[in-house]
Amino acid sequence: MAEIEINGGQVVYEFVGPEDGEVVVLTPGGRFSKDFPGVRPLAEAFAAGGKRVLLWDRPNCGASDIQLYGKTESHMRAETLGLMLQKLETGPVVVTGGSGGARDSIVFTMMYPELAKRLAVWSIVGGTFSSMSLAAVYVLSELRTVRAAGIEGVMTMPGLAGSWADLIEANPRNKERMLDIGAAEFERVMTRWLDAYVPKPNESIPGVADWEFEAIDIPTLIIRGGEKDYDHPKRTSFEVHALIKNSRLIEPPWPEDAWERASEARNEGRGNIFDPWIQAAPVLLDFMNETESDS
Incomplete structure (x- = not known):
């Protein structure tokens, strides 16, 4: 590697x-x-x-x-x-x-x-189901968590393989990177990324x-x-x-x-x-x- x-x-x-x-x-x-x-x-x-x-x-x-x-x-x-x-x-x-x-x-x-x-x-x-499913898996839980528990909550939230906690375990420097990003910026980016998963008539694939x-x-x-x-x-x-x-x-x-x-x-x-x-x-x-x- x-x-x-x-x-x-x-x-x-x-x-x-x-x-x-x-x-x-x-x-x-x-x-x-x-x-x-x-x-x-x-x-x-x-x-x-x-x-x-x-x-x-x-x-x-x-x-x-x-x-x-x-x-x-x-x-x-x-x-x-x-x-x-x-x-x-x-x-x-x-x-x-x-x-x-x-x-x-x-x-x-x-x-x-x-x-x-x-x-x-x-x-x-x-399509509607798969796009909204991805929103639930990769964005909505993050937004709920960061608004309720800050960036520290995101860093420990449970999830599928590939959760933020998994990324920190695999690469310890990601802890400091998450803290540097902070809750406000994390929320801003997740809100923007969420828009891709909102089904639109002119988008066959999200975003x-x-x-x-x-x-x-x-x-x-x-x-x-x-x-x-x-x-x-x-x-x-x-x-x-x-x-x-x-x-x-x-x-x-x-x-x-x-x-x-x-x-x-x-x-x-x-x-x-x-x-x-x-x-x-x-x-x-x-x-x-x-x-x-x-x-």
């Missing part, structure tokens, strides 16, 4: 695979780290296919520094990735991501088109206007959402496909209810939510290896 300073915060990253391989960025969802179960097996499958995979802990994930700025959390992460790739001098990369990582990858491709040569996304969040998809002009692969995956609706994958002119929509390589079954496995302590992702390795590698004439 290595660290690199971006916008005044340290970002933890590592490369997996041959040094001369095509660089592929793999971004997971939620506020989960690069080491969250299910992520590394997919990276290793890409590496076995000759790719040099960049795994990174986005700001507010894993062992990286906490940061709070930008229009949305995804825009902050997209900017972080763009500046990091420039510093690392990787040149244009293949951009891949699932769930929240799909949104981060889409926003990155819009913001840094010169750094993206292919885009592959799956489990895309969109991104439909017209912004015109900026994506590279070969794009979209894995269709599952039939009953309410967190990553089938409809949203069709909408994103319609908005990206060079996109291809494919059937999921996992069962229609893979997300629900993986969630059950996580709750029962016998698996995790990203475990099905490895099943996409063959089709994703095929997409990466296509020539221009194939596309």
Whole structure:
């Protein structure tokens, strides 16, 4: 693992695979780290296919520094990735991501088109239920807590993996960073980030206007959402496909209810939510290896 300073915060990253391989960025969802179960097996499958995979802990994930700025959390992460790739001098990369990582990858491709040569996304969040669910998980509890108990309350609040307490445990300097941010600034940023999750008729995915998809002009692969995956609706994958002119929509390589079954496995302590992702390795590698004439 290595660290690199971006916008005044340290970002933890590592490369997996041959040094001369095509660089592929793999971004997971939620506020989960690069080491969250299910992520590394997919990276290793890409590496076995000759790719040099960049795994990174986005700001507010894993062992990286906490940061709070930008229009949305995804825009902050997209900017972080763009500046990091420039510093690392990787040149244009293949951009891949699932769930929240799909949104981060889409926003990155819009913001840094010169750094993206292919885009592959799956489990895309969109629609009323999934967007408002994210607001509840990542913003509303924070706002209630900071207003009632200040920044100290936020630092100890319980939550899913990726809570602020987890981030401080993984990276002790995050305690001082949180105190420096303070309650007032934390509340301001969370209030701004909340707006992205308010469903709007012109936003197929949270915080991104439909017209912004015109900026994506590279070969794009979209894995269709599952039939009953309410967190990553089938409809949203069709909408994103319609908005990206060079996109291809494919059937999921996992069962229609893979997300629900993986969630059950996580709750029962016998698996995790990203475990099905490895099943996409063959089709994703095929997409990466296509020539221009194939596309």
